[in-house]
Amino acid sequence: MSSEQALTTRAADFSAWYNEVVMRAELADYSPVRGCMVIRPRGYRIWELMQRALDDMFKAAGHENAYFPLFIPQSFLAKEAAHVAGFAPQTAVVTHGGGKELEEPLVVRPTSETIIYAMFAKWIQSYRDLPVLLNQWVNIVRWEMRTRLFLRTTEFLWQEGHTAHATAEEAETEARLILGIYRRFAEEWMAMPVITGIKTDSEKFAGAVRTYAIEALMQDNRALQAGTSHHLGQNFARAFEVRYQTMAGDMEYVWSTSWGVSTRLIGGLVMTHSDDRGLVCPPRLAPLHVVIVPIWKSDTDRQGVLEAAQRALQALADAGISAQVDDRDAVKPGAKYYHWEARGVPVRLEIGPRDVAQGQAVLARRAGGKSTVPLTGLPAAVREAMDQIQAALLEAARERREANSVRQVRGKRELIDLMNGSAGLVYAGYCGDAACETAVKEETKATIRVLPDEEFRSSPAPATCVWCGRPAVTEAVWAKAY
RNA sequence: CGGGGCGUGGCGCAGGCCGGUAGCGCGCCUGGUUUGGGACCAGGAGGUCGCCGGUUCAAAUCCGGCCGCCCCGACCA
Numbered sequence: 002m003s004s005e006q007a008l009t010t011r012a013a014d015f016s017a018w019y020n021e022v023v024m025r026a027e028l029a030d031y032s033p034v035r036g037c038m039v040i041r042p043r044g045y046r047i048w049e050l051m052q053r054a055l056d057d058m059f060k061a062a063g064h065e066n067a068y069f070p071l072f073i074p075q076s077f078l079a080k081e082a083a084h085v086a087g088f089a090p091q092t093a094v095v096t097h098g099g100g101k102e103l104e105e106p107l108v109v110r111p112t113s114e115t116i117i118y119a120m121f122a123k124w125i126q127s128y129r130d131l132p133v134l135l136n137q138w139v140n141i142v143r144w145e146m147r148t149r150l151f152l153r154t155t156e157f158l159w160q161e162g163h164t165a166h167a168t169a170e171e172a173e174t175e176a177r178l179i180l181g182i183y184r185r186f187a188e189e190w191m192a193m194p195v196i197t198g199i200k201t202d203s204e205k206f207a208g209a210v211r212t213y214a215i216e217a218l219m220q221d222n223r224a225l226q227a228g229t230s231h232h233l234g235q236n237f238a239r240a241f242e243v244r245y246q247t248m249a250g251d252m253e254y255v256w257s258t259s260w261g262v263s264t265r266l267i268g269g270l271v272m273t274h275s276d277d278r279g280l281v282c283p284p285r286l287a288p289l290h291v292v293i294v295p296i297w298k299s300d301t302d303r304q305g306v307l308e309a310a311q312r313a314l315q316a317l318a319d320a321g322i323s324a325q326v327d328d329r330d331a332v333k334p335g336a337k338y339y340h341w342e343a344r345g346v347p348v349r350l351e352i353g354p355r356d357v358a359q360g361q362a363v364l365a366r367r368a369g370g371k372s373t374v375p376l377t378g379l380p381a382a383v384r385e386a387m388d389q390i391q392a393a394l395l396e397a398a399r400e401r402r403e404a405n406s407v408r409q410v411r412g413k414r415e416l417i418d419l420m421n422g423s424a425g426l427v428y429a430g431y432c433g434d435a436a437c438e439t440a441v442k443e444e445t446k447a448t449i450r451v452l453p454d455e456e457f458r459s460s461p462a463p464a465t466c467v468w469c470g471r472p473a474v475t476e477a478v479w480a481k482a483y
Numbered sequence: 484c485g486g487g488g489c490g491u492g493g494c495g496c497a498g499g500c501c502g503g504u505a506g507c508g509c510g511c512c513u514g515g516u517u518u519g520g521g522a523c524c525a526g527g528a529g530g531u532c533g534c535c536g537g538u539u540c541a542a543a544u545c546c547g548g549c550c551g552c553c554c555c556g557a558c559c560a
Contacts, residue, residue: 007521014554016553016554016555017553017554020553020554031552031553035551035552087559090558090559091558091559112560141560143559143560145558145559145560146484146557146558146559147554147555147556147557147558147559152560153559153560157560159560206560214560225560226559226560227560228560229560261560262560263560264560265560294519295518296518296519297518298517298518298519302518303518330517330518331517331518331522332518332521332522333517333518333519333520333521333522334518334519334520334521335518335519335520335521335522336518336520336521336522337518337520337521338520338521339520339521340521351519353518353519354519355519356519363519446556483559483560
């Protein structure tokens with residue numbers, strides 16, 4: 002009967018479900034190296050689509066791609082105090098090369114601020130050289146204690162943008178601009194709604210003045226930090242002597258930013274949309290848009306059906322829609338449905354003898370719903386279905402997030418109960434004292450994910466700190482996080 | 484690093500207490516019949532039972548040590 006067994010359900014064991022979805026969809030596999038993963042073609046295709054969309058947006062905003070080395074002299078990392086404190090415990094260090102011990106150990110980049118600022122110092126002399134708007138798509142290494150496919154691996158892929166500006170205002174604008182790009186990408190491409198805001202000091206990037214982030218809520222009601230954008234002030238400029246001469250002739254340190262999203266987004270994509278049958282992938286990031294399943298009873302049927310399937314395939318290909326005919330013999334249609342559902346193909350076209358006779362196909366949507374569409378004009382029908390699916394996924398995710406968000410939480414007791422229960426995002430007043438944040442974490446494991454931007458804040462604004470009861474200076478979004 | 488689970492054909496597992504040289508389901512290969520939600524028949528390939536050592540005539544099984552993986556926690560995108 003069954004060819005592939007059912008997945009562990011989300012309700013039974015979310016972690017096991019997640020691993021099985023990733024493996025079954027052939028997005029990734031465990032590698033021989035502890036904590037590292039192999040990204041398989043299907044997973045890498047999603048990353049390529051993400052890269053293309055983001056890269057276009059970065060470039061449209063004036064950024065250029067470059068490449069800085071994987072190896073960073075160990076002394077560079079130590080130049081910025083907070084930065085070294087934050088990253089030193091997580092670095093992999095190369096001590097030997099060419100069979101000899103190196104004079105100075107080389108750190109495998111955990112992020113590239115230090116080596117980039119060393120170069121900025123050479124390249125920037127005048128205000129005329131600013132701004133510098135760079136980005137690079139690279140791998141980085143952070144020695145993690147505990148890893149999970151896509152969400153946290155020792156080596157991962159990301160983009161890191163690094164910019165230098167003449168004023169604090171420009172750097173601030175840049176950091177916010179990128180946050181907006183991340184948000185737009187998450188919502189329009191990943192169909193993953195996010196909350197934007199600023200991080201508290203405890204969650205801030207090591208070396209930043211301010212860290213902005215997009216946060217999404219996963220199906221197990223844990224929050225995922227999906228992207229960060231940092232205003233670095235003059236911290237790195239001072240550490241690396243990156244100065245420029247102003248119009249007035251004075252020497253000033255540059256103001257800078259850095260920002261990144263990683264292959265972690267793929268994990269977020271999986272945990273936002275997928276179901277107990279496997280991967281659900283928004284059409285705009287789907288490795289394969291359409292699978293065509295021919296169905297036949299006799300050899301005569303078979304020939305006509307396969308011909309119709311091939312014509313459909315060609316029509317879709319001509320329209321720029323990626324499609325594939327699953328003409329495997331000896332596998333029944335039902336088995337093929339499960340097969341492609343597990344792999345997250347958004348649209349399935351079933352073409353049988355009855356359909357051929359009537360000049361139509363059955364269009365089935367991965368997230369549910371079947372209809373018949375005429376074979377003429379198929380690309381348009383598929384396009385429309387994919388647009389609807391893309392929109393419906395975002396809407397469903399937004400509804401789920403809101404249904405699992407709680408606002409106007411007033412007291413300590415209520416916060417504890419919510420966090421020990423099944424709450425997702427909890428909005429509450431915050432006095433700004435790190436002691437309250439720490440206390441909540443110790444009591445509930447929840448942390449402040451973000452101090453939300455205006456559009457996400459509650460009305461009326463909470464008046465008191467949910468923990469200590471003193472006047473609130475801001476509202477905070479609390480959640481258990483990945 | 485602490486707690487829990489687990490290492491047996493590609494995948495999922497049984498066998499282990501009561502040692503006798505490995506079995507089941509799925510997948511894979513060949514042929515045939517099949518195909519509108521996980522097909523069936525017949526034949527076949529594939530495993531030094533994680534590694535090292537010990538006990539024994541004989542070890543997947545008993546004993547000792549080691550390694551690895553997954554999950555939960557402490558660190559983090």
